[in-house]
Amino acid sequence: MKRLNSKSGCAVEVTLSVMGGTWKPIILFQLLHGKKRFSELGRNIGGITQRMLTLQLRELEEAGIVERTVHAEVPPRVDYALTELGLSLKPVLIAMRNWGVEYARSHLHADAVPASCAQESDGKPAEAQAA
Incomplete structure (x- = not known):
């Protein structure tokens, strides 16, 4: 996980370390509409690569903002949704x-x-x- 200690002493820096950047706010905004599959997020967010989407979702999951649900199906289906903390x-x-x-x-x-x-x-x- 990214370092959450604020160098400046400002809580805005902590917020940005968790949900800042180019893609995370867009991903989070998309998830405000409800749970989404990986491919749906990729389609809805123009210009993001699969690798970047994967990395950003992992960081958001590690921060407790997004939850990943794997459904036992063939082929496997994975949904992403905001946690209670993410909804905040x-x-x-x-x-x-x-x-x-x-x-x-x-x-x-x-x-x-x-x-x-x-x-x-x-x-x-x-x-x-x-x-």
Whole structure:
């Protein structure tokens, strides 16, 4: 597991060491919608390699944020879901998504945020969540 001791003394550093980076917040946001299979996560997250997805999921599992369930089937089926601790990141992830939507609207093109990220896990648009 990554080192969780904060060099700066700031708890934000600890949070980022657990769920920061390019891919982990996106993986976690996808799992807010419920459990997903590895291949489904890979399809939903454009640009991530299988190796990187595997590494990121292992780190999140080791941190207690994601749980991996292997079903005794042929071929084997593996599901990933947020743990209770992982679900506690929902407000953080939604706030990050809402900030990104607003930033994209004001500084980028209106269509810069994909629809899959512009909606909450209950399907409501970001602006409805921000209100």
